[in-house]
Amino acid sequence: MSSCSTCSVCSPPLTTSLAQTSSMLDAAAEQMMVDKDFQAAFETCERGLEILASMDQEDNRCREFKAGFCILGIQAQAELNQWHGVLSWVLQQYEHLEKIPAKIMQM
Template structure:
């Protein structure tokens, strides 16, 4: 009697194909729902699609990322920006694990609603993570933060301490960023409210805030 073969179970390719096609369908449907302003339905579709995509053997990261981004846009359209970080963290577990485009969108969204401390926390957490320091978009995120957070708040004096705290930048990149905004001319700040500073006048971090972390995951 032949012995039973011991080894890894064969991959059910038909099931994988079904899951990935279902996830792609969810992505198409979610984009359509976003276009026609069915935002609540769009979010539900994104969540369903993410579950399907993660059942694929390698997690289908491109589809998960695309669905996550559409979901963020739907939350933004509903003006439910407070729910964006919990949503993202349920998809990726932590900010460090998020792809650049998701982090970029989170920073821009929180900058739009003037939640600057959250912008700082999100950007800093991602930029300080070792595996993100070789990301080709690392420099882009640093400049995104400068342009959308420090410049509007007239905090050019804080650009240098911020870039020096980014371990993924080399000397030339730090020098370039500091020089680019060194003589930036700001508009009058007479109508601006006093911002909540992340740094003191010496450029030292007073309080390093973290985004609201939601324990556990839905996916």
């Protein structure tokens, strides 16, 4: 079996989950930018983050998807004027302040 370049464990369900996650990230971006449906974008981000959490993977691609969902989720919350909940929501995803990537903290 060839090695998998996307995550540390190579299995069809993981590859399928990553493909699904990628599609969900694209869908959330489209909901934000094209449809201007900020609530739907936020909900898509939450579903994508749930899928990533169930995969329990900490490789670079998975971390990038997680950051992407968080960035879009923050933007959606901002558009919905829900800034008060942003930090607590991000902390739910990363558990500790020091684990939050700099690009998210800069937002």
